[in-house]
Amino acid sequence: MGTLFDQCADRGSHTVLHLDRPLDIAPEAGTALTVTRLAELTAELAGCLAALGAGPGDRVAVVKRNHWDYDLIACAAIRIGALPALISGHLPEGALESLLKRLEPAVVLTDRPLPAGSARRVLALGEPWPGATALDDLRGTPSPPVRRRGADEPLVVNHTSGTTGAPKLVVHTTRTIIDTLARPESIRWPVVGTRRDDTVANASSYAHGRTFCWTAAVFSAAPRKIAILSEHDPAIAARVLSEHPPTTVEALPSAYVRWQRLAASRDNPFRAVRLYVSTYDAMHPPAVRTLLAASQRDRPLWMQGWGQTETGPITFRFLTRRALAARSRHPTTRHLGRPLPGGPRLRVVDPVTFRPLPRGTPGLVLTRTAARCTGYVGEQDRWRAKAIGPWWNTGDLGVLTRTGALLLLDREVDTIPGLSCLELEDVIEDRLPEVVECVVLGATGRLPLPVLVTEDGRIDRDRWCLAVADLPALAEPHTVTWPEVPRTGTGKVRRLELLTRLLGRAETHGSGRWT
Template sequence: MKLEQWRKAWQQLIGPGSPYEVVTSPNVNLRYFRHAPPNLLDAIDAGRVHGDREFLVWEQERLTFAGFFDQVDRLAAQLSQRFAVKQGDRVAIAMRNQPAWLVAFVAVQRCGAVCVPLNSWGLRDELFHGLQDSGAQVLVCDEQRLRLLAGDVLNDGLVSIVVGVQEGQTLAPNCQRFEALIKAPVLALPAITIDPDDPALILYTSGTTSRAKGVLSSHRAICQALTALEFQSAFCAVSSPERIQAVIDSGLAPTNLMAVPLFHVSGLHAQFLLALRSGRRLLLMYKWDVDKAFDLIRDERCTQFNGAPVMMQQLLGSPRFDSTDSDSLYGLGLGGALAPSRLLAQISKRKPKAIGGSGYGLTESNGIGAAVGGDQFVYKPDSVGWPLPIVDVCIGPDPYSPLPAGQSGLIWLRSPTLMSAYWRLPEASAQTLQDGWLDTGDIGLLDDEGFLYITDRAKDLINRAGEKISASEVESCICEMPGVVEAAAFAVADEELGERLVLVLRSELDPAPTREQVCAFIGQRLAAYKVPAEVHGFHEPLPRNASGKLIKAQIRELLVSA
């Protein structure tokens, strides 16, 4: 049976002598990859061997690996010598996806500093909170973000390196042109020694319900995460050889179309840093646009697209998906948010030879938890796969009370990829990290074959007169209804029942389905108590954060204002 073949391949990959050999730390009973790079700078420098191969394509700009690292070295020297950035200092990045973002990230690591990517989709308050909270000494930003922060940056005298400013354009005294700095002579960098436990990164959480928290990660955690992602690619190759052979036979250079933001782990770790290490070509999208995406896939012969479910839905929903415009696509990956069953089924049906995949992880785990791809994805598309080999998963009220296979409960993770803490938030850190285990806040189950399923967020459970209703189950159900594009389910207070279920949906039909039709559709598929008490339709796309998750607080506000 294939299941046994997969298990055998898995064990061979993590066995002695393998690049992905897994060993156990005797002190804390934690599994880790023996051969993972010791720090992020070593992990990144592996990309220098790719030399004159093309690395980045963005608008009219093209950069080879050598050209990319040349810009990195020049900017790092300027940060160190001109702006006195030293080990442990924080340097923030606030801009949309473009090559300068990637250059800045690596330059910060070359100084041994801590990179603080900020949400470029955020408004002024969110950006300013990240700057103030992290105590950043330097900001690298584009003009749009500088305009949002202009008063704050000027008042604080924060050194700002601005991307995209024309030569001769007047800037404030504390602002420097990025383009001028990367043309300056390469200066010597002071020698640094980076310990695996030194801080490397502060990523701010999505903040869908409250002010975003800074997730502080060490070099060790990120390097273990990168190796886990590389392990998953290797496992997918050995467990789905026919799919991999189809890619090889195409003769196309591995090329990722990247539309997810770089300030999120799925963009930063799983796409940028993996491509840099492995020599893959990256096509950067400044912002998501489905027609622009198809133009790039067609013209640049993109072989891989990884995106949030809402992006994948638009890609599959376009008439261009079944045309020659998508012929080069051999890999389709999902991440960032729960995907509806209909979408998962479509991927395998519409591209039967493609390497489909999805996974599960959090900012707090550096994106690492479980993963599924290739033949395994076809076998169990609704699951997020087996927990990765350095990850312990416990389903239960606490890590010491595991529930039997098949029973849903709170998901706890333990792995060397976990964050060190929430930046300057000891109480929140202690609540989320308990004796080395991460309280994910997600609800899920492990089946009898070890596959992990995510069923809901703990805070997305509606308690209707003592009966627990999964918001994602209701959302997934109604998204099966023809014409329904997206939906959000949540609780509102009810004097009699405690909470009642409200459903907000967007339909592409005109007229949209009525409340009666929606309730009848759900009532035929789910228990009667899961039928919503209220149904509301919206014409505009529902608000989502940068990782593609619905922002239910905003949806509630829209409902109230409507």
């Protein structure tokens, strides 16, 4: 990964990267960059890190605004043998301080002052503050020789989403994240593989492991264009995607939700899309249906991946317009498909005894995959508690069907006995188009609490009563607007924080042992 862009340039890649705003590490470089320019920036940044004292085996933490240059910085640190740890600037101060204490980084590259003692050396983006060195002051430092590492040595650290508290710091190696995940993804598979004439768009949280893997795979596949969205505001998406109409799109579920009105508008920029990809979080049927309808292709596909930072993708399911045409009580997007042949394996077990359960019985989902991370920084005991021999405890509840497909119910910590919150959310969003997002929360001693996100924070009571008449008993809905919902850097709802805000406590039915 330290020489990714050099290799792409040497192979004659003509890919041009188009950005919604300049990179934070190179604002002067503009918004259109070739792979040759990316190779130069990687080497330049490697020289800056080395000049500040980072070297082989050192941890280099990155904390900044969301942008794709997280991955460029990671490649620069890897180039000199250091271990990049990518931390979202969206994290609350307490969580950030906790993660930096676990990491004990030699260098932190950041765009803001950090708590005292966070690192021995700080590299500042923009104007420096006392005790920090400006990145601009080190530019022009020669890049040291490339340092190689073994396939099983730590390559990169990414953190989990942190929906239930401070995130975990996940360690991946070249073997787990590149050889097992990125390399197969870079193959030009029929239908889903990246083509040379593609314009590939991505709107993600770039501190996370998915984009590191995506960067390796997509640049190796050398599409014509790559369009990057660091902000997911529909107005910004409309501008960038209209200038560079995508043929494939990968975005956070929360970004797709916000783009529904754009997709249904006259200026719809998704007309040429042949493939949508979603990961990170559950997608509900209305958003998938709207985006598929926006494409003017005959048979656009939606590829829904399910997995975790610790494992990478585990299962895939392909959704079509036809699959989503029937609106029924049965959830259409909780069916997550199967693992790829020869890839990860699935097992559903009793949450108490951990004995395997027969097909069709709800339980705790385990997976066995060669992409399993090798540890948690500063919390190896927590990693061991989830590693059951070669199996990994996902902390999700689900059902394996007779055909081996996974039907997802809920995170164990969010569960409500006898119900699936995710299924209820599917149904409610399908029946009430004015609901941008529905979140069903469970607390002990109370009816399930539906939180409805609408444009104006209101809902027509008669329409609500009609929509839920045949559903299990629910508490009176709480309506909010999009900015009022606490979220992670990946757009996931912080359910426990939201529950605490509304009820003053977060006593859930789940144990939360495997979060």
